[in-house]
Amino acid sequence: MRLQRSMRAIRYVRSGDPSVLELVDLPIPDPGYGEVRVRVVVSGVNPTDWKSRSGTFGGAPAEATTPNHDGAGVVDAVGGGVNGLSVGDRVWVTLAGDGRPAGGTAQDYTVVPAERVFPLPVGADFELGAAIGIPAITAHRALTVGEDGPARLTPNALAGRKILVAGGAGAVGNAAIQLARWAGAEVITTVSQEAKARLATAAGAHHVINYRQSDPAEAIRRIAADGVDLVVEVAAGANAQLDLAVLRPRGTISIYANDGGSPVELEVGRNMGLNARYQFVLLYTVGWDRITAAAADINQAIEDGALRVGEQAGLPLHRYSLEDTAAAHAAVESGMVGKVLIAVNPT
Incomplete structure (x- = not known):
């Protein structure tokens, strides 16, 4: 041969x-x-x-x-x-x-x-x-950078925590929903249309919010009265105000993309008041x-x-x-x- x-x-x-x-x-x-x-x-x-x-x-x-x-x-x-x-x-x-x-x-x-x-x-x-x-490892990194959170994901590693996944119909968002749910978190996600809401629900999100149909901050606060523990963020500029409105004190915003390209502006006073943590995620240099x-x-x-x-x-x-x-x-x-x-x- x-x-x-x-x-x-x-x-x-x-x-x-x-x-x-x-x-x-x-x-x-x-x-x-x-x-x-x-x-x-x-x-x-x-x-x-x-x-x-x-x-x-x-x-x-x-x-x-x-x-x-x-x-x-x-x-x-x-x-x-x-x-x-x-x-x-x-x-x-x-x-x-x-x-x-x-x-x-x-x-x-x-x-x-x-x-x-x-x-x-x-x-x-x-x-x-x-x-x-890349999508699943990015999601894993985003879920494991919180100050009080786990460095590894296992069943119940995120038990008792509320995680907000922005853009739950994307590849990273999908992986973040599935991994967070497997690790025991209560998962909230935001989407822009009903077709994407169906996908996020299929991925396992407990709560799916169409941000074009309601006030997303209000809807998220009804679910997480004390705020969310961590945000997996795909549009850092566009969602900056929403993230601060729903983040709990000492919460973390994990940024892996800035879809839409809106400038990212940090309000120092609000972030200090929350003791907020920002973690940027890019696999090329993560180690x-x-x-x-x-x-x-x-x-x-x-x-x-x-x-x-x-x-x-x-x-x-x-x-x-x-x-x-x-x-x-x-x-x-x-x-x-x-x-x-x-x-x-x-x-």
Whole structure:
């Protein structure tokens, strides 16, 4: 049998709209010391991927780049010095291309450091594996930065706490709802329309508030009279006043995005009065010790049946082929609700 010597890969050599993405044929790379090669089954697309490709984040590429940080597949080869991973293991990967332009998951095979590869729990499919990565780890970090809160998530770790998730129909919001509920919190979320309310309810939110139909601060205070313990925030500028109106003293606002781009202005007096804590969340610099711990907790939630994807879990899946990667990027860039996945090597 003739061995495969080349693979399909998506590459871009300049910043721009999705049309800069091209399908090329490349040699299959070999893993070096401390690395593994993964045959990618499904690649996940996140906002950070199109922002990098467009030049919005990180500027122009210094070299040819394969997009997409998240994915799931099967370990195909193992370099020296790697323990705990073997050929044939089902795995998920995250931040595959961080500092490694050729390492993105929009290709048949990717070579990544072993620390970026995690076992895919038994019973979890590759679509779930490709969907968790950046969104679920971001959600985990956002939920574990409170002054009086846990550093890890387990059942009952957030028992007795009230968590507000802004934008509960997004990928990070969906993961935050599911993880917070698994950890025992009472979960409140805000959405902009009824279709998104249905998704947030499917994710497991106890209370869903359409902020266009009522006064969200009043509605949240009816649920949390003393204020919420923590806010998982996707639109820091737009929601600044709401967050202060509903935060309890010594509460935390975890900011992972600023959708809408409104300026973030801090009212010093109100924040001091609350002893408020602000935590900005970006995985590129959070440290691999925290990412590894988050991945372990996320896998436990998956094993417990508490973290899922799909319409029934409040996160519709939108599937594309590798050849249609440009369309997949365009869908995420346009704000498509749900999770965009690329079937690289369908099983």
